[in-house]
Structures are given as C-alpha cells and as structure tokens.
Amino acid sequence: MPESILNLLTSCDAFVSGQEISTRLGVTRAAVWKKISGLRQKGFVIEAVPSKGYRLIRAPDLAADYLLPRVKGALWKDILVRDTVDSTNDLAISLAAKEGITPGTVIIADRQKSGKGRLGRRWESPGGKNIYMSMVIRPELAPRDVTMLTVLAAVAGARTIQKTGNIPVTIKWPNDLMLADKKLGGILTEVRADPDRINLAVIGIGINVNMRPADFPEELRNIATSVRSGAGHAVARNDIIIELLRELEHWYGILTKEGKKPLLHAWRKDSSTLGRKVRIAIGNTTMSGIAEDIDDNGMLQLKMHSGELRNISAGDITFLR
Amino acid sequence: MELEDLKEIIELLKETDITELQVEKDGTKVKIKREKFLQPFEIAAQKPSVVPVQETIVKEIVAEDSEQRLITITSPIVGTFYRAPSPEAPSFIEIGQRVKKGQALCIIEAMKLMNEIESEADGVVVKALVENGQPVEYGEPLFLIDPA
Numbered sequence: 001m002p003e004s005i006l007n008l009l010t011s012c013d014a015f016v017s018g019q020e021i022s023t024r025l026g027v028t029r030a031a032v033w034k035k036i037s038g039l040r041q042k043g044f045v046i047e048a049v050p051s052k053g054y055r056l057i058r059a060p061d062l063a064a065d066y067l068l069p070r071v072k073g074a075l076w077k078d079i080l081v082r083d084t085v086d087s088t089n090d091l092a093i094s095l096a097a098k099e100g101i102t103p104g105t106v107i108i109a110d111r112q113k114s115g116k117g118r119l120g121r122r123w124e125s126p127g128g129k130n131i132y133m134s135m136v137i138r139p140e141l142a143p144r145d146v147t148m149l150t151v152l153a154a155v156a157g158a159r160t161i162q163k164t165g166n167i168p169v170t171i172k173w174p175n176d177l178m179l180a181d182k183k184l185g186g187i188l189t190e191v192r193a194d195p196d197r198i199n200l201a202v203i204g205i206g207i208n209v210n211m212r213p214a215d216f217p218e219e220l221r222n223i224a225t226s227v228r229s230g231a232g233h234a235v236a237r238n239d240i241i242i243e244l245l246r247e248l249e250h251w252y253g254i255l256t257k258e259g260k261k262p263l264l265h266a267w268r269k270d271s272s273t274l275g276r277k278v279r280i281a282i283g284n285t286t287m288s289g290i291a292e293d294i295d296d297n298g299m300l301q302l303k304m305h306s307g308e309l310r311n312i313s314a315g316d317i318t319f320l321r
Numbered sequence: 322m323e324l325e326d327l328k329e330i331i332e333l334l335k336e337t338d339i340t341e342l343q344v345e346k347d348g349t350k351v352k353i354k355r356e357k358f359l360q361p362f363e364i365a366a367q368k369p370s371v372v373p374v375q376e377t378i379v380k381e382i383v384a385e386d387s388e389q390r391l392i393t394i395t396s397p398i399v400g401t402f403y404r405a406p407s408p409e410a411p412s413f414i415e416i417g418q419r420v421k422k423g424q425a426l427c428i429i430e431a432m433k434l435m436n437e438i439e440s441e442a443d444g445v446v447v448k449a450l451v452e453n454g455q456p457v458e459y460g461e462p463l464f465l466i467d468p469a
Contacts, residue, residue, distance in 0.1 A: 150431075189433065
C-alpha cells in the first residue's frame with residue numbers, strides 16, 4: 001500500500017524534503033505540491049521552506065487521518081470522525097451490531113444532538129468546543145470484572161487532563177472527572193455481556209474542553225467546568241484525544257498483564273471521594289456515611305453511622321463536606 | 322333525521338345496557354331494538370363465569386409441562402437492576418410478552434457501566450424475579466423465559 005503524504009509529514013516533526021516525499025510516494029514533485037495544497041485546503045497548516053522542504057505545523061481539529069497514525073497500535077485500530085451524531089455511544093453500538101466494526105474503533109463527534117449520561121440523562125454537547133468520543137473494545141476480562149473498565153476510563157481520563165491541561169483533576173466515584181468539585185468530564189460505559197464473556201464494550205467519554213462559563217446552560221454553571229476554565233487557556237482537542245487513547249492503552253495493558261491492583265491504586269490516588277462524608281441516592285432511597293474505600297472491583301464501600309460497611313454498586317453521590 | 326344521527330345513536334347504544342330506544346324528531350319516529358345476545362357487552366359479561374376455569378387448567382398444564390424447559394436469565398455482574406433504560410421510559414419488556422433471542426430484557430448497572438441483558442432464546446417472558454431498582458448479585462436469576 002502506498003504511503004500517504006500525511007503519514008510522512010506526521011511521523012516526524014522535522015522537515016521532509018519535497019524530493020524525499022516524491023521518491024517515497026513514487027510521484028512527481030508537481031504532484032507532491034498538489035497534494036500539499038489539497039491538505040492545506042482541508043485545514044492542515046503546512047510550512048514550506050525552499051531548501052528544507054515541508055513541515056506539518058498544525059492539523060485541523062478532529063482530523064482522523066492526523067489522529068490515527070499517532071495512536072494506532074495494539075488496542076486502537078480505527079478512528080471515525082463525524083460532524084453531528086445523536087450520541088457517539090448509540091452510533092458505536094448500532095455500528096457494532098449492524099456492520100460488526102472492528103474492536104478498537106474510536107468514534108468521535110464534534111457535536112451530539114442527544115448526548116446522554118446515566119439513566120437517560122442529558123449530556124450538554126455543543127459543537128466546536130468539546131470532546132465526545134466512544135471506544136469500541138472487546139476486553140479480555142471476566143464478566144465479573146467488567147466494572148474495571150469504569151476504573152480504567154476514570155484513571156486514563158484524569159491523567160490525560162492532568163497532563164494536557166496541567167490542572168489537578170480528580171475522580172469522583174465512580175468515574176466523574178472533577179476540578180474543584182465541579183464536573184469536567186463524564187464517562188458512560190455500555191456493555192453486552194453474558195455470564196461467560198463480554199461480547200462488546202463501548203466506553204463513552206465526554207470532556208468539557210473549551211467551554212467558557214457562559215457557554216454552559218445556567219443550571220450547569222455552578223456544577224460544571226472545563227479544561228479551558230481550569231488551565232486559563234484553550235487546549236487543542238486533538239492533543240487531549242491522542243493523550244487519552246494512549247493512556248487508555250497503557251492502563252489496559254497493565255490491567256490485562258498485571259491485574260487489577262495497580263489500576264485500583266491509581267484510582268485511589270486520584271480520587272476526591274475517599275474519606276469524605278457523602279450522601280448517595282440509589283433509586284428512591286438515599287443513605288449517607290463516609291466513603292471509606294473501594295473494593296477490588298471498584299465498588300464503593302460506604303461506612304454507615306453504625307460502623308457497618310456497605311458495598312454500593314451504583315448511585316449518585318453528593319459531598320456533604 | 323339524518324343517517325349520520327342514526328349511526329351515532331346506534332354506536333352509543335352499543336356501549337350501554339339499553340336494548341330498546343324510541344326517538345322522535347321533526348315528525349320522524351325511529352325505534353331501535355337490539356337483541357340481547359348480540360351485545361358485545363353481554364358476551365363479555367358471560368365469559369368470566371366459564372373461562373377462568375379453563376385458563377387455570379391451561380396454566381397448570383403449561384407449568385407442569387414446561388418447568389424443566391424454562392430458561393433462567395441470570396445477572397452476569399453485581400449491580401442494580403432496571404426494567405427500563407431511563408426512569409421515564411417504558412419497560413424493555415412486559416411479563417407475558419414474546420421476545421426474540423438477543424432482545425433487550427433489562428439493564429444491570431454497576432459503576433456507570435450499563436449492561437444490557439439480552440434474551441438467550443425466543444420465547445415468552447413468564448416471570449420477573451427482581452423488582453426495578455433493586456440490587457442483584459452475580460449469577461442471580463432475573464427472568465424466566467418459556468422457549469415455547
């Protein structure tokens with residue numbers, strides 16, 4: 001398969017001469033120039049210096065042909081970018097069901113019409129600012145350990161934003177990404193598992209990247225924040241996506257090779273929940289206590305006033321102090 | 322009196338016990354008489370006295386016959402059981418409903434991970450064994466499916 005000009009340009013950040021490109025691609029210098037022009041029209045910023053050649057300065061936001069070569073490997077196989085979708089998770093699930101897309105496919109959208117959270121709740125998803133992505137994997141995990149995917153996504157998400165935004169993001173059980181007790185990112189995983197195996201897992205992540213406070217609907221302004229608000233400047237979505245996919249691959253490798261312990265340890269380290277007094281709403285009931293620890297599948301151990309420890313598998317947490 | 326008026330009167334009568342009605346309007350006299358046994362209402366009212374016995378018998382036969390072949394759907398994870406995708410949405414399935422293999426029956430949630438449980442076979446959902454919003458254990462039975 002012939003190499004693409006973009007692979008040559010993105011494989012190193014240095015200049016690549018026109019002669020080298022024409023040799024490697026087996027096309028004339030004039031054809032090289034034409035391809036460069038085509039990329040520029042797509043939004044790629046490419047520097048051209050007469051005696052040095054070409055250098056990629058910046059890729060357009062959410063360009064699959066820029067992102068994929070930087071993350072493709074053992075876990076990630078393909079990236080699909082869409083302008084507008086109903087929900088990246090729904091699209092991922094329906095594509096997986098109908099077309100049997102490869103595990104390792106990442107679906108990214110600029111905007112979601114009905115981005116969703118837990119139990120049909122809405123995830124605010126305007127275009128041009130944030131990251132909405134869903135990753136299809138077929139994890140090598142026992143079904144009873146499937147909740148480790150939540151732990152995995154939380155740790156990878158928190159580390160990614162700590163690095164790319166240089167801000168102290170923490171995890172609120174089980175996997176909300178928080179900055180100073182305001183929500184910056186959410187993760188919703190959907191799986192199809194039977195008692196014997198996990199057939200499919202779709203990890204959906206929404207990150208508020210370049211939202212300004214005024215961009216949030218009023219009811220969210222006091223409880224939501226963005227990478228931009230924390231970092232004090234805009235951060236490129238491409239950079240966060242690349243880092244996130246690398247972090248996910250890194251921690252997935254650790255989980256499957258070394259087991260659950262290192263991942264649970266990393267979760268505890270980034271948690272802003274443990275040790276705090278919390279109230280948990282589970283369906284119509286609520287209970288409160290101290291968020292003592294998580295068990296070896298990431299379930300919350302709530303220490304009740306009686307001293308009894310209760311394992312919580314799902315619920316909404318409110319911090320009481 | 323228009324034909325439409327007549328139709329309306331007849332329709333109205335069907336919903337009542339009235340078997341005979343006489344109407345006079347603008348000099349026209351209309352008498353409507355309905356034979357009792359033709360009334361759907363009457364037929365429905367007679368049914369319960371006979372049918373329940375039959376139903377019970379049928380049910381018992383089915384239960385005896387199918388006890389061994391009922392398929393139990395179990396939970397693959399520890400979590401919370403939901404009959405519907407969101408609190409406002411209708412349930413995935415109702416008891417007595419026929420389902421296809423692979424059709425969604427419920428969701429088990431654990432740590433923001435939603436596990437949609439599918440039917441393992443074509444059949445009729447005979448029973449739900451867990452109530453909506455309740456915690457379930459690994460391997461806990463959720464539904465009984467009659468694969469008939």
